[in-house]
Amino acid sequence: MAVANYIPETLDEALLLRKAEGAIPLAGGTDIMVQNKRGIGLDPILDRPVMIIAGLKELKGITLHEDGSVEIGALTTAGEIASSLVVPWHVRMAASGMGAVALRNSATIGGNIGNASPKGDLPQPLILLDAEVVLISFGGERRMLLDDFIKGSKKTDLRSDELIKSVIIPPHDFTYSYYRKIGMRKANAISKLSLSAAAVVKDGLVVDFRASSGAAGPKVIRSREAESMIIRRSIEDIPEIVPDFLDAWDRAISPHAMPKYRRNTTARMLTRFLEAIVNEEDHGIIE
Numbered sequence: 489m490a491v492a493n494y495i496p497e498t499l500d501e502a503l504l505l506r507k508a509e510g511a512i513p514l515a516g517g518t519d520i521m522v523q524n525k526r527g528i529g530l531d532p533i534l535d536r537p538v539m540i541i542a543g544l545k546e547l548k549g550i551t552l553h554e555d556g557s558v559e560i561g562a563l564t565t566a567g568e569i570a571s572s573l574v575v576p577w578h579v580r581m582a583a584s585g586m587g588a589v590a591l592r593n594s595a596t597i598g599g600n601i602g603n604a605s606p607k608g609d610l611p612q613p614l615i616l617l618d619a620e621v622v623l624i625s626f627g628g629e630r631r632m633l634l635d636d637f638i639k640g641s642k643k644t645d646l647r648s649d650e651l652i653k654s655v656i657i658p659p660h661d662f663t664y665s666y667y668r669k670i671g672m673r674k675a676n677a678i679s680k681l682s683l684s685a686a687a688v689v690k691d692g693l694v695v696d697f698r699a700s701s702g703a704a705g706p707k708v709i710r711s712r713e714a715e716s717m718i719i720r721r722s723i724e725d726i727p728e729i730v731p732d733f734l735d736a737w738d739r740a741i742s743p744h745a746m747p748k749y750r751r752n753t754t755a756r757m758l759t760r761f762l763e764a765i766v767n768e769e770d771h772g773i774i775e
């Protein structure tokens with residue numbers, strides 16, 4: 489079946505095509521065109537009609553809401569996210585490390601989530617920040633944690649009549665933030681491993697602590713068990729907690745997907761972040 493059977497001009501038109509034919513949304517096309525390729529000059533083979541949604545203005549743009557949350561439309565590109573002044577730092581870092589400039593100008597946040605690759609760069613910081621995804625159909629909208637929406641490698645909770653409308657990131661004010669993507673090269677490389685971490689420390693007490701890891705299992709990993717070991721503890725207690733904390737993290741990592749170096753590198757990154765908290769390093773971004 490040829491690419492681009494439809495080019496809806498409005499969101500309603502697109503939702504009708506979803507409902508009537510389960511049409512496959514093509515946003516930037518940087519995943520669809522590559523995954524289904526047949527050869528030079530040939531359209532990819534897809535089992536349902538395709539609709540190009542790239543022109544739908546209802547799904548574009550970044551909004552800072554009054555409550556401090558940030559809403560990113562599904563068709564917002566990685567380039568737009570990377571250069572935004574309101575998008576939280578972890579997400580900007582991930583967007584700015586995606587592929588090369590040309591790719592960042594086409595690749596959308598909706599496509600990155602819809603593709604649900606464990607190596608996708610944006611779900612990892614978004615899940616760290618407890619972001620929610622907004623899904624839209626003729627039946628209305630529903631909203632759920634992105635962590636629940638992505639079920640596993642290439643699996644999401646998207647219904648056949650729905651589109652991803654936007655992502656909403658609640659406000660945060662972290663004392664310390666960390667982001668690292670490890671790939672074959674510094675730029676233009678799919679992630680081999682990535683880690684985000686963030687903490688709020690007040691009067692020597694860790695009030696909030698979280699970490700998320702990408703490309704370390706079938707979906708982004710967060711270990712609530714490990715996080716709870718650090719939250720509400722004094723920074724002086726952290727050194728003695730670190731071994732149990734790292735053990736808990738290790739248990740959360742998929743036993744099948746992880747060669748040993750990935751486990752060791754994750755442990756080193758987490759240790760570096762915890763050391764910065766213990767040493768009360770005075771800059772918010774930890775490198």
Ligand SMILES: Cc1cc2nc3c(=O)[nH]c(=O)nc-3n(C[C@H](O)[C@H](O)[C@H](O)COP(=O)(O)OP(=O)(O)OC[C@H]3O[C@@H](n4cnc5c(N)ncnc54)[C@H](O)[C@@H]3O)c2cc1C
Binds near residue numbers: 516607
């Ligand atoms: C050379 C190259 C380098 C790459 N490097 C990286 C990288 O460094 N990091 C990274 O994370 N990814 C990378 N990718 C993968 C890809 O670019 C990203 O996943 C990108 O964000 C996909 O967005 P898109 O708009 O192109 O998605 P598309 O290809 O248009 O769609 C991807 C999937 O999402 C679905 N979809 C799209 N929009 C919606 C919507 N609004 N609602 C419901 N479903 C939707 C589509 O139906 C499809 O299943 C790379 C790809 C290439 C070809």
